[in-house]
Amino acid sequence: MKAFITGVLVGVMVGAGVYWFLTVDERKPAAQRAEERADAQTEKARQLAGESAEHAAKALSARMEALELRTEDIRKELAAKGRVVRRRAKDLGEAATSAALDARATAEIKAKLAAAPDLSALRISVSTTAGKVTLEGTVSSHELVGRAMALALETDGVRDVESRLRVESAARR
Numbered sequence: 001m002k003a004f005i006t007g008v009l010v011g012v013m014v015g016a017g018v019y020w021f022l023t024v025d026e027r028k029p030a031a032q033r034a035e036e037r038a039d040a041q042t043e044k045a046r047q048l049a050g051e052s053a054e055h056a057a058k059a060l061s062a063r064m065e066a067l068e069l070r071t072e073d074i075r076k077e078l079a080a081k082g083r084v085v086r087r088r089a090k091d092l093g094e095a096a097t098s099a100a101l102d103a104r105a106t107a108e109i110k111a112k113l114a115a116a117p118d119l120s121a122l123r124i125s126v127s128t129t130a131g132k133v134t135l136e137g138t139v140s141s142h143e144l145v146g147r148a149m150a151l152a153l154e155t156d157g158v159r160d161v162e163s164r165l166r167v168e169s170a171a172r173r
Contacts, residue, residue: 060150067153069146074163078142084163086149102128105157109133112151119148124165126152131159138168 064070067086077084106128114121124137133152139145145165152161 060147063154064146064150067146067150069149071142071146074142074145078145078167082164084145084149084165085160086153087160101157102130105131105133105155108155109152109158112155113148116147116151119144119151124148128158131157133158133161134164135161136164138166140168142167 069084069086074084106126109126109128110121113119113124113126119139123139124135127134127136133155135148135152139148145163145167148165149161149163152158
């Protein structure tokens, strides 16, 4: 009986040792697999973010095209008139907006300019009166005039946008 109990105890100890040995070895690959899955998910998130940014850029380009805010149109208008004016078609019949809506529109446009990586909210001033937005300041290209106007036209409460933005080369700034 003593031999049987000794055999069972030795068997349990050997079994526990084997179990411990096998589970320690399994943990390493599981951790590695989890890390690989996390890396794959991170890469997928980066790809989706890139696709999202691409989609947003294409959508903005399409809106700029629809609003006739092409670089060449802006360049010609600035040369001929010294300003660029665009009107939102759906808002033509609306009554004048209140001062509170004008202030909200101004703040929203400034926030959009601050969020745009290629536009400087510090170099562009925004004022809104009765739904008419005036942009003044400097940008580095005619394309950026169009982008700033497109951002302003997409804002609730805005009926017209007049750009008095000047195009300055980087050397003049």
